[in-house]
Amino acid sequence: MSIGTTKHGSKLPWGDILLSAIAAVSWALIGMAGVAALGLHLLEADTTASLGPMTAAVVALGAGGSVTPSGDVSAFGLTGAEAATAIEITPLGVGLVGALLLSWFFLRSLRAAGVVVAPAELLARAGAVVALFVATLGGLAWAGHDIITIDGGALGLDNLPGGGGGGGGGLEIPGLGDVGDIGGLLPDQIGDLVDAKAAVGFTVDTVPTLLGGLLWSAGVLLIALLASRRTPLPRGWEAVHRVVRPAVSALVTVLLVAVAAGLAAAAYASIGDDHPKRIAGAALLGTPNGTWLGIPIGLFVPWDGRATGPLATFLPDPLDDLLSSERDQSVSLSRLAELDGRVWLLGVAAAMMLLLAGVLTAVRTPVGVPVPGSAQAGGGVGEPAGERGGVIDN
Secondary structure, rough: OOOOOOOOOOOOHHHHHHHHHHHHHHHHHOOOOOHHHHHHHOOOOHHOOHHHHHHHHHHHHHHHOOOOEEEOOHHHOHHHHHHHHHHHOOHHHHHHHHHHHHHHHHHHHHHOOOOOOOOHHHHHHHHHHHHHHHHHHHHHHHHHHEEOOOOOOOOOOOOOOOOOOOOOOOOOEEEOOOOOOOOOHHHHHHHHHOOOOEEEEEEOHHHHHHHHHHHHHHHHHHHHHHHOOOOOOEEOOOOOHHHHHHHHHHHHHHHHHHHHHHHHHHHHOOOOOOOOOHHHHHHHHHHHHHHHHHHHHHHOOOOEEEEOOOHHHOOOOOOOHHHHHOOOOOOOHHHHHHHHHHHHHHHHHHHHHHHHHHHHHHHHHOOOOOOOOOOOOOOOOOHHHHOOOOOOOO
């Protein structure tokens, strides 16, 4: 019997379980913190506040947490209840890095458990990772609070239309180009931003962050277990290996390909741009947000949305034109294509991704191959996979 496997009456290898959980959580948080800190630095956010607390807050958001702003945020178009509402936008670039690292170390620990894994050991390993991750998020919630000093003049907002600096015409955003003429829509609000030298605080909400981290980490481990085709499963889970794993694995692969395409597009956009660092920082933090939102839109699934406040003009064209209305608008492929015909390419890309997912699912589905733990596979629980066939991936 191998070290990681268990039989009736045997004890779980708690030492190995705890060490593997510490490694998984540590590397996941290191990766998330590194991406968050680098993205914030490239966006020059560390010029307005300390990088450490901001990094902790972004990591908490990336793991499903929430942050509550405080202070005078009316210059950004937030008033009344909106100004006290928790920020729950998830920077999926940070979350994706953490999910990949957490999954890799978790699955690696399971592969050391033998050809099949006992349900008790599977639950113990997953529970240890989730518990340690949630406990670490508590520390991030304690550290994730600071005050950001907003100086509109230092941000160069006086050059915007209505900012008092003589700027006029359209508004051009680095990496996005001309996002349209805002005309007389925002002069007063842009002026408020220029004159603003307000202190805006932020605090990570402990309870929502811990709950969000619990659900996030548990979901990541579940998806990783279902997507991995070489990780052992408990006895009786043969249907999961044959039916579920090929489809989940294909879907995860397609989503990662979409993120890679988004990063490549961001790198291309940064070439020759006046502010390539800002594009790189935004890509690190939010590429999955944009690419994964574009998939359902490309598949003709509409979304409803509305953007208000001066910062709404920083949405990419033509999304800013569509959401500038005072009422909720339906964001669909046809509506966006009316504003920019190139959006139809998004539909072609989504169709190609569906085709790729179908092909990968078919190729990765095992046919007539014994599954670990089944009676046909033969052999003992602790025998190496190479001596009894193991899992054969197409």
